[in-house]
Amino acid sequence: MTETVLLVGGGGREHAIARAVAGDCALYACASNRNPGIRRLADGFESIDETDAAAVADYATEVGADLAVIGPESALAAGVADALDDAGVYAFGPRAEEARLETDKAYQREFMEEASIPGCPDYAVFDDTEAACEYIDAYDGDLAVKPAGLTGGKGVKVIGDQVTAEEAKAYLRDSDYDRVVLEERLVGEEFTVQAFVANGDVRTTPAVQDHKRAYEGDEGPNTGGMGSYSDTGLPLPFMAEGDYEAAVDVLEAVVEALPDYKGVLYGQFMLTDAGPKVVEFNARFGDPEAMNTLPILTTPFIDVLTAAREGEALPELSFSGEATVCKYAVPDGYPVDPDAGAKIAVDEESVGDALLYYASVDERDDGLYTTTSRSFAVVGRGDSIAAAERQAEEGLSAAGDGLRIRHDVGTADLVERRVAHMNELRE
Numbered sequence: 001m002t003e004t005v006l007l008v009g010g011g012g013r014e015h016a017i018a019r020a021v022a023g024d025c026a027l028y029a030c031a032s033n034r035n036p037g038i039r040r041l042a043d044g045f046e047s048i049d050e051t052d053a054a055a056v057a058d059y060a061t062e063v064g065a066d067l068a069v070i071g072p073e074s075a076l077a078a079g080v081a082d083a084l085d086d087a088g089v090y091a092f093g094p095r096a097e098e099a100r101l102e103t104d105k106a107y108q109r110e111f112m113e114e115a116s117i118p119g120c121p122d123y124a125v126f127d128d129t130e131a132a133c134e135y136i137d138a139y140d141g142d143l144a145v146k147p148a149g150l151t152g153g154k155g156v157k158v159i160g161d162q163v164t165a166e167e168a169k170a171y172l173r174d175s176d177y178d179r180v181v182l183e184e185r186l187v188g189e190e191f192t193v194q195a196f197v198a199n200g201d202v203r204t205t206p207a208v209q210d211h212k213r214a215y216e217g218d219e220g221p222n223t224g225g226m227g228s229y230s231d232t233g234l235p236l237p238f239m240a241e242g243d244y245e246a247a248v249d250v251l252e253a254v255v256e257a258l259p260d261y262k263g264v265l266y267g268q269f270m271l272t273d274a275g276p277k278v279v280e281f282n283a284r285f286g287d288p289e290a291m292n293t294l295p296i297l298t299t300p301f302i303d304v305l306t307a308a309r310e311g312e313a314l315p316e317l318s319f320s321g322e323a324t325v326c327k328y329a330v331p332d333g334y335p336v337d338p339d340a341g342a343k344i345a346v347d348e349e350s351v352g353d354a355l356l357y358y359a360s361v362d363e364r365d366d367g368l369y370t371t372t373s374r375s376f377a378v379v380g381r382g383d384s385i386a387a388a389e390r391q392a393e394e395g396l397s398a399a400g401d402g403l404r405i406r407h408d409v410g411t412a413d414l415v416e417r418r419v420a421h422m423n424e425l426r427e
Contacts, residue, residue, distance in 0.1 A: 002026055003302060006060045006089065007042070008080060009050055009071025010035040012328075012359030012377045013287035017069055017301075018042065019357075020294040024302040028063045030056060033371060037358035050075040053083035060089045067092060067309050070263070073150055076283050077103040081263070090309040092198070093263040094283050101254070101265075102283040105181045106148040112278065115257035119250050119269070119278040123183035132180050133169040141184060145172065148179035156222065158185055186270035186277050188425060189238050189418050192228075192289050193247045193269070196317070198262040198308030202252050203317045205297070206230045207244055208289040209418070214335060216408040223335045224374060227327040227409030229385055230292045237385070237415055238422040239271060247276045254281065262308060273425040291357050291379050292324040322381040325388040325410030328359070329377070329399040331370040340372045345400045354395030355379040375403055386412055 003025040007018055010031025015038050018027060022041040029038050030048040039045045044063060048055045051074050060068055068084050070076055070093030077099060081091035093099075100107045112120040125148070126132035136143060142160035145168050157163045157171050172180060192210060196203045210228040214220035231237060235244040247269050255261055266282035266289070285293075294301065298318045307314050331338040346368060348356060360373035378398065380391030389410035396405055408414050 003066045003306060004028065004064050005302075005305070006030070006056075006063065006065040006068040006084075007038065007071065008056055008068060008075050010038060010360075011071065011287055012357040012374065013285050013290040014038060014071040015357040015359070016290045016294045017071060017285070020297065020301040021069070021305070024300055028059070028065065030059050033360065034363040035358050035361065036363040036368065037356070039363065050080070051078035053078050053080045056080050057083040057087040057089070060084055061087055065089045067305055069093065069305065071284060073099070073102055073282065073284055077150060091263075092305050092308055094261055098258055098261045099283040101258070101281045103150055104148055105146050105280065106179050108281055109181060109183070111257070115253070117250060117253050117257065117278070118246075119276055121184045121186055121277055123181055125179060125181050127179045129172050129176070129180075132172055132182060135182055136165050136169055139182070143168070143182045144185050146181040146183065147175070147177045148181055149177075160185055162222070186272055186279065188270045188272040188277075189422055190268065190270050190279060191236055191239070191247075192286055193244070193251065193267050194286060194289060194293055195248075195251050195265045195267075196304050196308075196314055197255055197265045198314055199311050200255065200259055201314040202248075202255050202265070203304070203314050204234075204248050204251065205293045205317065206234050206319060207236045207239065207247070208286070208292045209236055210286065210289060211406060211409050214406075216406050221335055223330070225286070225288045225328065226330070226406040227325070227377075228288045228292055229325045229388070229410040229415070230296075230323060231385055232321050232323045232383065236418075238418040240422075240426070243271055243276060250276065250278060271422060287359075288326045288328060288377055291326045291355075291377055295355055295379060295381060296320040296322050296324060320381075322383065323385045323388045324379055324381050325385060325392040326377050326379045327392050327396060327405055327407070327409050328374045329396065329403040329405050330374045332402055332404055334374065334404065338370070338372050339402060340370055342370045342402050343367050344370055344375065344402055346376060347398050347400070350397040351378060351395040352391070354391050355381075356395070356398060370402070385410055385415060
């Protein structure tokens with residue numbers, strides 16, 4: 001019997017999910033923007049705000065969905081998984097209470113401390129701005145300043161890297177956040193491990209390194225992610241033996257403490273000279289990391305979803321053994337002042353052997369338009385990071401005027417600098 005799957009969300013991450021399941025099910029999708037890549041793969045596409053839990057559940061019932069996959073964190077925070085589960089549609093995504101692991105950074109750290117999850121940095125939580133500023137003044141060292149709620153990957157300010165202590169205090173006073181988390185600045189190399197979780201099982205995927213900074217050379221403001229790469233095996237080139245396993249141990253400890261968790265558990269880690277520390281957890285696929293992981297997953301993703309729904313053991317995962325490099329094309333001015341509503345052209349034929357994933361674009365009767373976020377991604381695959389990078393770079397000829405790219409993602413020079421940095425820290 002063919003499964004009917006509802007996909008919630010219209011970004012690059014969701015296009016990757018759609019491509020991973022479309023050939024094995026009847027796929028329906030809903031999102032606030034019309035993503036042409038998803039629309040072409042889906043049997044039906046409805047314009048619904050991803051945070052309108054009741055409307056999403058109604059659409060799922062209308063199309064006879066057997067299960068649903070929730071892409072964006074905003075939908076999880078809005079209780080879309082709760083509404084779907086309550087409507088009898090299994091949601092591969094945590095309910096709002098478990099999703100607090102991402103949506104409330106204060107809860108995230110307090111949970112880690114109470115459950116003795118490894119890798120938790122020193123931290124303090126404040127709901128009083130001036131008290132937070134006093135803590136910054138008194139702290140012996142640099143701090144990461146994090147709003148407790150969701151900020152689309154753009155709200156964190158790191159003293160000693162992005163801002164001075166005085167600039168951090170001004171940021172807090174100007175922003176007027178209800179709660180903030182101040183935590184020790186972690187120094188090292190960041191990486192991500194994503195896991196499929198259900199029924200107490202944890203199935204992990206290859207490590208990925210994302211690039212948050214807007215400009216080449218890791219310069220400029222933070223973004224939702226300008227690109228990312230993975231290697232041919234589970235670890236990345238700058239990781240030592242045991243580093244990947246230590247990250248997996250953290251994810252397994254989280255699931256042991258949250259036995260009802262289901263969906264994707266994303267661990268963002270800083271590899272320090274003392275091993276992996278937790279930067280944050282996300283309760284869904286990363287974007288762009290989903291585009292590194294799903295194209296090389298050879299285990300049918302639909303088998304993961306149905307096993308989760310049936311309460312069965314999740315299948316062991318297998319991968320193609322290819323390295324991947326993902327590079328995003330973003331509107332001019334992104335992330336500070338993106339040129340939203342601009343008409344763009346994407347020459348799909350020029351992508352070649354790379355994979356094209358549409359992201360935050362809106363398909364209208366007269367063409368394709370930018371929104372306030374990233375427009376599309378190109379993913380290269382190969383028998384080395386260098387080969388994958390060449391394929392991705394060649395595929396970027398699809399990007400027309402009005403779009404910007406970080407061309408250095410996945411290049412040999414960048415990867416070698418990561419390795420040298422970790423070697424220096426370990427010494």
